[in-house]
Amino acid sequence: MARSLLERLRTESGAALLLIAVTLFALLWANSPWSGAYEHLWETPVLVEIGDLAFDMDLHHWVNDGLMVVFFFVVGLEVRQELALGSLRQRRQRLLPVVAGTVGVLVPAGIYLAVAGRVAPEGWGVVVGTDTAFLLGVLALVGPTMSSQLRVFLLTLSVVDDFLAVTVIGVFYSEGVRLTPLLIAVACLGALWLLGRMRAWRSGPYVVVVVVLWGATVQAGIHPSIAGMLAGLLVPAVATRRDDVVAAKGLFRAYWQSPDASMARDVRLGLARSISVNQRLHEVLRSPVSLVVVPVFVLANAGIDLRGGALGAALASSVTWGVVAGLVVGKLVGIGAGTWIALRLRLGTLPDGVGPGSVLGGAALSGIGFTVSLLVAGLAFDDPAHTQAATIGVLISLVLASLLGWALFSLARVRWGETSADLPVQLDPPVDTHRDHVRGDDDAAHTVVEYLDFECPFCARATGMWKDLHEHFGDRVRYVVRHLPLDDVHPHARLAAVAAEAAHRQGRFWEMHDRLFAHQSHLTADDLREHAAAVGLDLDRFDADVADEALHARVEADVDSARASGARGTPTFFLDGHRHRGPHDAGTLIAALEASERAAAADPARRRRS
Incomplete structure (x- = not known):
């Protein structure tokens, strides 16, 4: 209590x-x-x-x-x-x-x-x-x-x-x-x-x-x-810089292998330095x-x-x-x-x-x-009254x-119908398996949608979120990504998103997705062609697709979707169609999905709506 x-x-x-x-x-x-x-x-x-x-x-x-x-x-x-x-x-x-x-x-x-x-x-x-x-x-x-x-x-x-x-x-x-x-x-x-x-x-x-x-x-x-x-x-x-977080993670790994007082001190200092x-x-x-x-x-x-007429004096x-x-x-x-x-x-x-x-x-x-x-x-008055x-x-x-x-x-x-003073919380539009990029079973009980930026160091791919979710839920969860390049802070993110869509036309979206996140500091136009070659794409076709306005419009449509859904930064997650608030580590997302399962089990009407 x-x-x-x-x-x-x-x-x-x-x-x-x-x-x-x-x-x-x-x-x-x-x-x-x-x-x-x-x-x-x-x-x-x-x-x-x-x-x-x-x-x-x-x-x-x-x-x-x-x-x-x-x-x-x-x-x-x-x-x-x-x-x-x-x-x-x-x-x-x-x-x-x-x-x-x-x-x-x-x-x-x-x-x-x-x-x-x-x-x-x-x-x-x-x-x-x-x-x-x-x-x-x-x-x-x-x-x-x-x-x-x-x-x-x-x-x-x-x-x-x-x-x-x-x-x-x-x-x-x-x-x-x-x-x-x-x-x-x-x-x-x-x-x-x-x-x-x-x-x-x-x-x-x-x-x-x-x-x-x-x-x-x-x-x-x-x-x-x-x-x-x-x-x-x-x-x-x-x-917080990603390299400081990675350095702190390395210190904790060392402590895991050799748990003593000096290593614990190094971990505390490393964590402090990262914030x-x-x-x-x-x-x-x-x-x-x-x-x-x-x-x-x-x-x-x-x-x-207020006794003795003090309240009356104050009111006068x-x-x-x-x-x-x-x-x-x-x-x-x-x-x-x-x-x-x-x-x-x-x-x-x-x-x-x-x-x-x-x-x-x-x-x-x-x-x-x-x-x-x-x-x-x-402070202002000399007169106590x-x-x-x-x-x-x-x-x-x-x-x-x-x-x-x-x-x-x-x-x-x-x-005026102002029932809220917040951003939208519902995913708009809903997931479309013919258009969206999906990992996992189309009939999975849970859907995790991430709006990502290939230059964002904190997006889920860099933290291993999807791997942890899949290990926990198995075929009961699927993972969907949509683009939200933050042009004001990440100048190469939009072209990287177009390159991923170009790879999709050759059936290599997820290979390109993983490759881009593994080389976030190398996303210039020349770098993207090297990544395309590394994942086995036809470069002539890749170059033509990157210049195709339809792919640029495809990325912009995801940006519009993010705006309509209330996503303003990356990564932003939607769990079963609802925008997730708070930390986005795998443990938190797993707990949120399990809480949703318990709520649905306790409420048959909600289960039917889902």
Whole structure:
């Protein structure tokens, strides 16, 4: 049960429910007969001395200025991943969310100033950020059942919001800056950049520099959240290279043959070297941040004593309603208008499968400022009453933004038919044995379709997936391949696909298929003729077929099929007609097919449909 609960909390919806529970607990504690214990806990002084260097803060400040740096460091790691490998990699991919996110910061700040600017103008920073974890968690609860594409779009938006929010914190809410520690902090940032340029792959040096950077920013009088974000941005994220994976596999083979401590150490280091330090640090810190750091921060900041007329005073304060209007109305209007402007200026396009109704629903959920907003509320105001009013406004906004998002998603589903915000999941068109390339029995119980790219180092042929599947299932499984050359990253893949189709005309498709994957680094036109000769093709006929526009159209038809089926990268697998998500190793695919068999056995109607 404990393991099941932990796994549930690690999901986005589970993390959101955890934060709601912690918020309610903090409010109950702060308004209970034991409220004094709550206040005294966070006022507990904690002194850490290292020689003449002293960090003397109460527990509340250690949480806000210490633990939360880890949160912003993880955000920085995620931003770097998106810039290097994800949705911010290409200009047209990042311009639309950058414009929408920027307008989604300016409009809420303007609305806050219009409502509460005369009373407490310094609080405008409370409404600029979005709580990424809470947003995605509530999306999983109230959004479309399938919303992966919308999730990526909103994640990119929140990355922009968080980056701007942290910049606001560091620039506008830091006081009494000291020069010497500031120079040390700048030197630490330079050291992180240098480690990245040197391609240092061990995580230890990065961690040491980040700790020193944190201490320097605290001593300099700058809020360390900006140090955490910048540090995460400077930790390099690169795609895993096939040769590093092969090297790690060789080390494990050696350990298999000679299992001792030194070989085990080599395997651990080889595995670490094959994955970027950014991804390793993110994987290590992600669960502690969502399960410990953020809940502890919420516990320390959400406990507001509402007794003695405090709630009534807050509800009568323009600060409260400035925060509510800025987050709930400002985010919806700002992100909605920013998206519309970017689309009108043709700066980008919405992700496939995401409609305008889903964008508005996601924009409403972006009004969940929560973690970032609570942090800024604690920094922005000198008057405790304003801090309390802003905190209550943040909590009210959490409820209203969630309800507004649910209402807009419901409207989008009923009015505009937006039942999903994701790519298609059904194979389109279905397998045609007269057209598709099939290995195995035509009457097999299971069909595995792979969209592949002959230059992709991670496609199934290179990992031996088909061999393992066939050994496990025998004649109960068949394997089908379709082409999806990724022209922007693999310049030779399309011609290689045409060459494989030319080999098919001479009855040698699978021989050519295996040959091309065995020589992925040699796929030029001359190389392809050598491969054709090696598999026994008539070269004159091969040359004529490669120039035949019908074969080029055949490959393009597979690309169109991939687009219609929701395949955007390689390898992408379809198991019995449904797009597979997650790891694509043989063990995972075998487990997925066996689960399908068990479900079909338990559901006769499903078995008949299959």
